[in-house]
Amino acid sequence: MRCAYFDAGVCRSCTWMGRPHGEQVADKERHCATLLGERADLVWLPPVTGRESGYRNKAKMVVGGTVEHPTLGILDGTGQGVDLQGCGLYPGSLAATFPVLAAFVTRARLTPYDVPARTGELKNLLVTQSPDGEVMLRFVLRSQEPVARIRKHLPWLLETLPQLRVVSVNLLPDHKAVLEGDREILLTDTQTLRMRVNGIDLHLRPQSFFQTNTEVAAALYRHAASWVEELAPRTVWDLYCGVGGFALHVAAPGRDVVGIETSVEAIASATLSAADLGLSGVRFAAGDATEFALGAVAPDLVIVNPPRRGIGDVLSRWLEASDVRHVVYSSCNASSLARDLAAMPSLRPVRAQVLDMFPQTTHYEVLTLLERA
Numbered sequence: 214m215r216c217a218y219f220d221a222g223v224c225r226s227c228t229w230m231g232r233p234h235g236e237q238v239a240d241k242e243r244h245c246a247t248l249l250g251e252r253a254d255l256v257w258l259p260p261v262t263g264r265e266s267g268y269r270n271k272a273k274m275v276v277g278g279t280v281e282h283p284t285l286g287i288l289d290g291t292g293q294g295v296d297l298q299g300c301g302l303y304p305g306s307l308a309a310t311f312p313v314l315a316a317f318v319t320r321a322r323l324t325p326y327d328v329p330a331r332t333g334e335l336k337n338l339l340v341t342q343s344p345d346g347e348v349m350l351r352f353v354l355r356s357q358e359p360v361a362r363i364r365k366h367l368p369w370l371l372e373t374l375p376q377l378r379v380v381s382v383n384l385l386p387d388h389k390a391v392l393e394g395d396r397e398i399l400l401t402d403t404q405t406l407r408m409r410v411n412g413i414d415l416h417l418r419p420q421s422f423f424q425t426n427t428e429v430a431a432a433l434y435r436h437a438a439s440w441v442e443e444l445a446p447r448t449v450w451d452l453y454c455g456v457g458g459f460a461l462h463v464a465a466p467g468r469d470v471v472g473i474e475t476s477v478e479a480i481a482s483a484t485l486s487a488a489d490l491g492l493s494g495v496r497f498a499a500g501d502a503t504e505f506a507l508g509a510v511a512p513d514l515v516i517v518n519p520p521r522r523g524i525g526d527v528l529s530r531w532l533e534a535s536d537v538r539h540v541v542y543s544s545c546n547a548s549s550l551a552r553d554l555a556a557m558p559s560l561r562p563v564r565a566q567v568l569d570m571f572p573q574t575t576h577y578e579v580l581t582l583l584e585r586a
């Protein structure tokens with residue numbers, strides 16, 4: 214894949230831009246195999262690849278420029294806006310919303326936040342597209358000052374972009390290099406975006422995590438579910454469950470599944486999906502994964518899908534000392550996975566698969582099956 218922004222040196226976010234996709238995937242497999250080390254009983258399954266462009270379901274557009282001429286993209290080294298509306302990582306239908314959103318910035322007089330001067334209001338536009346083409350839009354603002362103007366012009370936006378389902382404001386008053394703050398104000402009656410994956414309706418609320426690449430995420434859930442099916446555990450935990458992707462895929466008659474996640478919003482979404490599907494054996498609770506494990510009776514199988522930092526020492530040591538027979542560990546950072554594996558020598562990886570969730574970058578997902586020796 215080629216990118217004009219990359220070639221012009223305007224954006225270097227995709228560090229592997231221009232390299233053949235097959236070569237990228239082979240490098241990711243080598244990288245992961247090196248980190249996991251020589252293991253006689255580890256079987257590597259063929260990698261999962263999806264489309265190499267247009268794969269992102271979520272755009273995180275930093276807003277710069279002026280009310281009359283806003284930029285949607287990133288900020289350069291001096292804090293000035295760089296417009297990346299033509300970024301090839303977004304599907305055309307998602308990218309088609311950008312010019313309308315830029316026009317809305319002007320129409321509703323939303324002054325882009327000026328990082329060096331610390332003035333202005335609109336920091337980011339976060340846009341997520343579901344597999345059905347429906348869209349969630351979040352305005353990340355410094356304060357509530359522009360909210361009345363957003364509400365006033367919202368009917369125009371909803372008419373111009375009929376695919377918009379959920380619109381909200383997120384408040385980020387601090388001058389911090391983060392994407393969003395803690396407080397969310399919903400502007401539409403609809404609160405959740407329906408993300409249909411493998412025929413299961415996952416419900417995404419504004420402040421919940423969702424895998425970036427829906428096509429590869431669908432394969433990730435399918436493969437994890439088939440591994441779990443083979444092992445036929447009676448009790449399963451899905452730790453770091455987000456909106457419940459793994460838990461809902463491994464639900465089966467006679468199986469108890471518990472999903473644990475810190476985000477209350479994500480847990481509400483997961484609970485809604487379980488109710489929609491009439492799954493009585495699946496329950497979700499908000500809380501810290503490690504604290505939950507330390508206070509509960511170990512299940513037959515544990516699925517973990519932690520953030521980049523991994524599951525950490527305490528949970529690794531708990532799993533090592535527990536009766537859990539199998540762990541399905543889905544990781545977006547093979548370095549922290551390797552460190553966690555070192556703390557669980559009795560749980561040996563017997564199966565691994567690289568999933569190219571983030572083409573053009575060095576990042577990838579790896580799904581592993583650990584078995585008690």
Ligand SMILES: C[S@@+](CC[C@H](N)C(=O)[O-])C[C@H]1O[C@@H](n2cnc3c(N)ncnc32)[C@H](O)[C@@H]1O
Pocket residue numbers: 421422423424452453454455456457458459473474475476479500501502503518519520
């Ligand atoms: C990589 S995401 C995985 C989400 C989910 N498994 C999925 O497939 O979408 C990691 C999740 O862990 C949650 N999380 C972060 N720290 C946590 C903790 N200490 N205990 C439980 N969940 C946590 C995050 O909110 C996020 O939803």
